[in-house]
Amino acid sequence: MTEPRSLDPNSGTAASPSSAPTPPVPLSGTQRRYRESLWIERILRRETVGGMLLLGATVLALIVANSAWGEAYFGLRSTYFEFAFGDISWQISVGHFAADALLAIFFFLAGLELKREFVAGELRDPRKALVPVVAAVGGVLVPAAIYTAFTLDDGPEALNGWAIPVATDIAFALAVLAVVGTSLPIALRTFLLTLAVVDDLMAITIIAFFYTTDVQPAFLLAAFGGLVVYGFVAQRYQEFFRLRSTAAWFVLLPIGLVVWFCMYESGVHATVAGVLLAFTIPVRAKGGDEDGLGPRMGLAEHFEHRFRPLSAGVAVPVFAFFSAGVAVGGWDGLVAAVTSPIALGIVVGLVVGKTVGVLAATWLVTRLPGVSLPKGMQWIDLLGLALLAGMGFTVSLLISELSFGQGTLLDDVAKVGILLGSLLAAILASVLLLARNRQYQRRSAQERIDSDGDGIPDVFEDEDALG
Helix, strand or coil, X not given: CCCCCXXXXXXXXXXXXXXXXXXXXXXXXXXXXXXXXXXXXXXXHHHHXXXXXXXXXXXXXXXXXXXXXXXXXXXXXCCEEEEEECCEEEEEEHHHHHHHHHHHHHHHHHHHHHHHHHHHCHHHCHHHHHHHHHHHHHHHHHHHHHHHHHHCCCCHHXXXXXXXXXXXXXXXXXXXXXXXXXXXXXXXXXXXXXXXXXXXXXXXXXXXXXXXXXXXXXXXXXXXXXXXXXXXXXXXXXXXXXXXXXHCHHHXXXXXXXXXXXXHHHCCCCHHHHHHHHHCCCCECCCCCECCCCECECHHHHHHHHHHHHHHHHXXXXXXXXXXXXXXXXXXXXXXXXXXXXXXXXXXXXXXXXXXXXXXXXXXXXXXXXXCCCCCCCHHHHHHHHHHCCCCHHHHHHHHHHHHCCXXXXXXXHXXXXXXXXXXXXXXXXXXXXXXXXXXXHHHHHXXXXXXXXXXXXXXXXXXXXX
16 A cells, blocks of 8 residues: 655655755855845835835825914924823924824934944944945035035024934835835945934934033933843843844833933933834844745844834824924915025035035045945946935924924025925936936846746846856
């Protein structure tokens, strides 16, 4: 009688029960890079949705602020919530809640992305990280210098907004790139992601050091004490609480809220708490081994999956709705705002300063021996990314409010400049990158050919065959 045969779940064919399972074939370096590129593409496609929601919230805010509902809109933004605990009460306006609390979620995600890049991404290799990091530094210094030159004769109050054009909006920039760059090399996407994350780190550092007033040492010490507890629990949650990664946030969230509150009361902008909390989250799982696609991811990846929809779908759009609403006062008011030194400094800083800063810094660093542009990227592509980095928006709106005060005349003028500059940067970048995208489409189609059906395009296998 014939011995019964079982079905091999991997191949779908009959296999003898006595036969040993076939060990997985190790991936080559090129195949692993290809798999990683697919993972990056999936992340960037998700950013498209967040970018569209952000754009929709901005347009809605501008329409409402300049309509018959404008008074109700500004009244709602100035409405205060009061939380009472016995004889102790605490108040925060709707506008400040959006900027200080909801935007902390955005910066928490930015901190997770930055730490992941340092631990398991491009920033892990100093040689690969050097070019986009230096490019980000140039993209901060030159716009700040341009804004300062435009407002130098307008007094210290205007000069206080020098940091407004230094930021790059991750959500908007990646959304535009995902829409117009379907066939662009993965190197461009990785370069922009690294540049934007480092850019945001510098922006939050500027906020912490230059836009902090009236520091309360007791609350600041309490915030850092809570941060130590949060980090300890984040690193040892499995050992002490026997929790899965997907449930750890139940324990960490209350501690994080205490840290945020103490940071808010300390005088340091509360969004700084989001970045600092993110830096304590482990990126790799305990005992994480290679799983064929690099190191196993830890708690940071679970938090990204859990909080990214909240950030992209709620926190950032709500912040944009309450921050982007500017009553321009008709055509005359718009012209007056756009032609003011503050707005001009922001527009030129975002569109010209970012472009010149990123390109010049990249050119200088690539003069060093052994340093060059990432493989697959050309200088014309970098020009498109440099223009795209001029989309300041979210962080620029925040710095404007910190510079001039939410809802003030100078804040409104600055926001007009931010919106106009970000729009111009997006249009110019889109035109250039769409042209480049058409040139890459034929090459991209060739790279998708998989003659043997093994899931790896032939061009990648050819690279392995060539050594």
